[in-house]
Amino acid sequence: MPAATPPIARLDVPAQWRAVDCISDLHLDAAHPATLAALLDYLATTPADAVCILGDLFEVWVGDDVLQDAASFEARACALLRQARERLPIWFMHGNRDFLIGAGFARATGIALLEDPTLLQLGEQRWLLSHGDALCLEDTPYQQFRAMVRAPDWQSRWLSQSLTQRQAQARAMRGESEARKHAQALWADVDAAAAGAWLQAAGAQTLVHGHTHRPAEHALAAGRRRLVLSDWDLDHAPRRAQALRLGTTGAQRIELAGG
Template identity: 60%
Template sequence: MPPTVPRAEELTAAPAWRTVDFLSDLHLDPGHEATVQALAGYLAHTPADAIFLLGDLFEVWVGDDALAEPGSFESRCCALLAQAARQHALYFLHGNRDFLIGEGFARASGVALLPDPTVLAFAGQRWLLSHGDALCLDDVEYQRFRALARSPAWQHAFLAAPLAQRRAQARSMRAQSEAHKHASSWYADVDHPAALAWLQAASAQALIHGHTHRPATHVLAPGQLRHVLSDWDLDATPPRAEVLRLTAKGLERLPLAPR
């Protein structure tokens, strides 16, 4: 039986919006300062009226209470976003790394939380926005974990543990994930029939998502496209950072990493 197609919430662009930016998979953490600085530079100079962060903004998010730690990396990043939120409308969809982001983060950062998926009505078209992980159906093991980790019972139990214990558990999970990536040459991609079903159910012309770290544009059907965002890693060789910009003229990919 095919998976259930989720109902997409809808967001209508403000009449004053002329430029909208999409980015995802920055995987911010204290060990990648160059990526944090790249985000700061982008936020300070982008002309975008609205910015959509489509998941995995952070490498890991162990709970909003991390913001209460004096000088925490999380609070520093939220201050950066809060400054940008005074000039731009900021939106966030949960990723597979930061699905525990909650209202505490939203209050501290000025970022509005959106459900996954969400339809953005802009420039006379409907754009379906998602992180993309729910569409990687061939990764059965991950989909099982995703269903478990999104359950209120699992989240309540995890967040009830002391913050230090959660941080240690997150480090262990990241190490296991990295070991799996190095041991396997196969990574699940988005399932095209499922993506097309999502688009058709939402009456949208294009799907914009991240997660797979495979920036490209795919034709799913005549007039229906799938746009994949780039991840960011300014310490990689070559460094990676890209924004997908939408205006009334259409979409444009803007590389931000030095060449």
């Protein structure tokens, strides 16, 4: 049975805007310099009026205090994102890897935070934006984990630990996640009934999300659909990076990996 539909936030944009790009699942870290470079080049050149990053911008985020070390990868990346933000508006929605991004990140980058899900309207087009992980209902262990780590008391306990302790635990958790991923024959996908319920509540026909790394278009009941974003990796083959350009007349996939 689909989970209860969460509150739906709204992103109001200027009436003269004609395009907003959506990207997700870049999983930035120090081991992926080409991916970071591609992101910065894209942000410097996109003709869109704004960009929405729908989660998993970073491979892991253990807390905003990581930015206190100016030499850290996170601090250096955020300084570069700050420069990109001076060119155009950028929004960020939490993913399953970087759900601890908070006000410190927003201050450092100038990037505004979006609730999940959020309704975006461009002209007559209404787009429902989400990271997508909350809709993968068949993955019961993950949904239990997600509920635990999104709870304020868990986050308070986590952040009370030293930065070194959190980084070590994050590495262990990532290792467990990778082992579990390889052990599963098939990852749970977005639940179609739940996606339809979210769209009905939002008064929208199209859901845009990431998380699954399976870029595609899926038909839903009642003429609705969901558009799945690409993940990014410019450091390994096959190289991949896409933006989904949402406009006043429809959506267009923009290939950014040279393929």
